[in-house]
Amino acid sequence: MNKYVKQERFHGIGQLGQKRLRESHVLIVGVGALGSMSAEMLARAGIGELTLVDGDFVEEHNLQRQLLYTELDAKTHRAKVKAATKRLQEVNSEVKVTGCFQSLHNENIQQLLQGVDVIIDGTDNFETRLLINDAAYKWGIPWVYGGLSGSYGLSLPFIPNQSGPCFRCLESFLTDDEDCDTHGVLGTTVQMVTAQQVTSTLKILTGDKAQPSMYKFDLWESDAGYIQVHSLKQPSCKTCSGERTYPTLRTSQMKRHIQWLCASSGVHIRPKEAQNLHLPRDRCSNHSWTYLPFSDVCMLRKANRQVMLFQDGRATIRGVATTNEAEMLYDEALAFLYEQV
Numbered sequence: 001m002n003k004y005v006k007q008e009r010f011h012g013i014g015q016l017g018q019k020r021l022r023e024s025h026v027l028i029v030g031v032g033a034l035g036s037m038s039a040e041m042l043a044r045a046g047i048g049e050l051t052l053v054d055g056d057f058v059e060e061h062n063l064q065r066q067l068l069y070t071e072l073d074a075k076t077h078r079a080k081v082k083a084a085t086k087r088l089q090e091v092n093s094e095v096k097v098t099g100c101f102q103s104l105h106n107e108n109i110q111q112l113l114q115g116v117d118v119i120i121d122g123t124d125n126f127e128t129r130l131l132i133n134d135a136a137y138k139w140g141i142p143w144v145y146g147g148l149s150g151s152y153g154l155s156l157p158f159i160p161n162q163s164g165p166c167f168r169c170l171e172s173f174l175t176d177d178e179d180c181d182t183h184g185v186l187g188t189t190v191q192m193v194t195a196q197q198v199t200s201t202l203k204i205l206t207g208d209k210a211q212p213s214m215y216k217f218d219l220w221e222s223d224a225g226y227i228q229v230h231s232l233k234q235p236s237c238k239t240c241s242g243e244r245t246y247p248t249l250r251t252s253q254m255k256r257h258i259q260w261l262c263a264s265s266g267v268h269i270r271p272k273e274a275q276n277l278h279l280p281r282d283r284c285s286n287h288s289w290t291y292l293p294f295s296d297v298c299m300l301r302k303a304n305r306q307v308m309l310f311q312d313g314r315a316t317i318r319g320v321a322t323t324n325e326a327e328m329l330y331d332e333a334l335a336f337l338y339e340q341v
């Protein structure tokens with residue numbers, strides 16, 4: 001029996017819809033909670049090609065809601081895209097899955113969008129979403145937003161060639177899930193947002209012409225509904241109205257990009273140019289630093305502070321109170337490493 005028979009019997013998909021799914025390419029930005037669930041659902045639905053972009057590694061506190069990963073992935077600090085790619089190929093070997101172990105930024109986004117039909121938001125911050133939004137409108141690619149905090153969540157597809165508002169227009173109305181460290185998050189909230197995001201994606205890919213509306217819910221409070229957002233379009237929006245300047249696509253002159261992270265309560269540092277660091281293979285230490293290598297990342301510890309360093313120079317820094325402190329610790333960790341070679 002055909003693998004997709006139940007889906008093909010569904011009136012909204014049919015054999016033609018299934019064929020369109022097989023010919024489609026979806027980019028998933030971030031394979032944490034939302035992105036990993038979307039990836040699995042789309043792989044099972046028979047999407048032709050999936051590209052996953054994520055520069056993070058699996059940690060134990062991810063396992064409560066990030067269904068693609070295991071205790072072994074967390075223990076070995078496996079790159080999320082590598083663990084996800086392996087699992088997705090086991091789920092459906094017909095799908096072409098490409099994992100890009102990097103964070104999304106304005107210098108790699110155009111390349112990553114080549115041949116992509118829909119972008120799914122699996123991020124946890126507004127900064128990356130504004131970048132996705134600018135790129136999506138500039139190059140005319142639909143994208144599907146998802147946000148959550150606690151038991152509350154919402155999702156909304158943005159379709160550049162339609163007349164509705166874009167993400168930048170709605171920014172002040174949408175939830176800022178950067179506070180998810182304070183409110184936590186239920187695994188079931190993730191499932192609910194993902195169900196909406198993946199359904200929107202299937203509708204876009206199969207040519208459904210319905211006007212998108214925002215779905216908003218609170219699982220714990222048993223509250224849910226669709227909201228019409230059409231009237232919220234901003235005539236002065238720099239992404240979708242008037243003079244479109246797509247602000248986030250302008251190249252930054254800063255030597256490093258520094259960002260507070262929600263999910264892991266740390267600071268992410270990315271050098272402007274990707275590095276090719278020499279990372280020692282063996283554990284080593286001096287009076288203040290301890291160095292531990294893993295397959296996709298290495299850990300440098302100094303007292304209760306920690307630098308998770310990638311070969312391309314990116315790092316996640318924990319136990320610091322400010323971005324300045326994070327940058328100083330990062331420089332110190334690199335100096336320690338240079339002494340080891």
Ligand SMILES: [Zn+2]
Pocket residue numbers: 165166167168169170234237238239240241
């Ligand atoms: Zn707009």
